[in-house]
Amino acid sequence: MKLSQYNYPFSPDMLAKYPTENRDESRLMIVHRDTGEIEHRIFKDVIDYFDENDVFIFNNTKVFPARLYGNKEKTGAEIEIFLLRELNRDLRLWDVLVDPARKIRIGNKLYFGDDDLLVAEVIDNTTSRGRTLRFLFDGSYEEFKATLYKMGETPLPKWVREKVEPIDDERYQTIFAKHEGAVAAPTAGLHFSKHLLKRMEIKGIQTAEITLHVGLGNFRTVDVEDLTKHKMDSEQIFIPEDAAQTVNHAKEKGRRVCAVGTTVMRTIESSVSTEGFLKPYEGWTNKFIFCPYEFSVADSMISNFHLPYSTQLMMVAAFGGYDTVMNAYKVAKEEKYRFGTYGDAMLII
Known part of the structure; x- marks a missing residue:
């Protein structure tokens, strides 16, 4: 795959400047990997696609005023x-x-x-x-x-909005943020509310938490056409024993495992056994995922709509299938989905 293949018609007015009033009420596009079918829902409907003992993996990093x-x-x-x-x-x-x-x-x-x-x-x-x-x-x-x-000031990306406002102190942070160290929020996790997590708990959906302290390398411009020559900056990750056990138990039972965001996907794909199970780990990763790539742990993922040429878009395309994902982005633009940090979300299943 080449860098030029990850362009699409983009204009700044596609970017969300503010979050939705309620975290779990952004729009949600459902993309079916096997058929390419697309559905349009509200984010809190994500629970309809998961059952008891399925697992969501969250990144519990916490943004500091950088x-x-x-x-x-x-x-x-x-x-x-x-x-x-x-x-x-x-x-x-x-x-x-x-x-x-x-x-x-x-x-x-x-x-x-x-x-x-x-x-x-x-x-x-x-x-x-x-x-x-x-x-x-x-x-x-x-x-x-x-x-x-x-x-310090909340490090809201300047392409979202030049001026940081009081709302950003709360909303540019996930509700499960615990471990300080990120200079940018894991944006897919921003859609989850306390009410939605409670509904998931009542339904019997499991959660596991890992940590990747998001660095600016996550947003570094790719400036080589040959993607094999791009180097990701290293970022610190933690996969605790209990998270690995929760995920692996679900896999053994044939349950669905959902990676909430590209930071989660990069983390879990950085520590995998030869049998495709998640291994506890503490250290650093510079893993760069792009087509073609065989994923080992998660069989579904949630992501925001990312910018052209971004490493996040490349990973999502690798997971959902290049043609399927690029078509979904075309539909998202036609349907006026909101892109970027505070934008809408996509569930790939």
């Missing part, structure tokens, strides 16, 4: 920092993206907040946009982290 605004020393030039990963707790070292990056050099000091509450020193250049910062802070680690997060 975007900060500050100023460069001497010039006072405005800069934007995107926190990517804490490198060293004791030394207050973080990997970040800087915008604009071209004038930020090793040794520069950056100031954040009123009265320069936080100061950081650039100690390394890692990529054209990336830097390593050492935050200069005299208080305890807990005080430092509280200060950093208080000054």
Whole structure:
């Protein structure tokens, strides 16, 4: 498969700028892999396609306020920092993206907040946009982290909306978010409400939770036509023993296993036994899934409608079948489904 095969007629007005009033009332397209049949439902109807002892796998990562605004020393030039990963707790070292990056050099000091509450020193250049910062802070680690997060902003993608609003603090987070570490939300999980989870529980549908801390590599532009030459950035994943047991028990009993989102699918496909069962794992993955690919664990998946050329679209097409999924996207545009982070959803079964 080539990069150019993952284009489709797209315009920015297809993107949802705000979530639906209720999480579980976005639209839901049902795509049947075997026939290509398409149904149009509301998301809370997803429960109609699953039975007792089927399993949904959720990503319980939690988004942290990763975007900060500050100023460069001497010039006072405005800069934007995107926190990517804490490198060293004791030394207050973080990997970040800087915008604009071209004038930020090793040794520069950056100031954040009123009265320069936080100061950081650039100690390394890692990529054209990336830097390593050492935050200069005299208080305890807990005080430092509280200060950093208080000054940070919800990292809503700017192609959704330039201005972050109070609604985003709640809605750009799944209701099952537990483990902090993501710079972007696992968007397929945003559709689940407490009421829907309760209905699933009453019906006897099982849930399992894994963790993938979503990094910006998940959204890195693919700039090679030959997809075998694209390298994904590594992201940290955790597959606990109890999640693996729940999933494997369902598989043994012939029950349906649904991956909620591309981050879940990438995680579970990163730790599979030779018999096709899920293995507990703690570490990193840079798995890149595109056609053709034989999936081992899940036999259904939920996904939002992704942008052209994105690695997420490539994975969904690999799971649902290239022609079937690209036709579904054509139908989605005709039927005015909402695309992107706050958009509508697709269930592939």
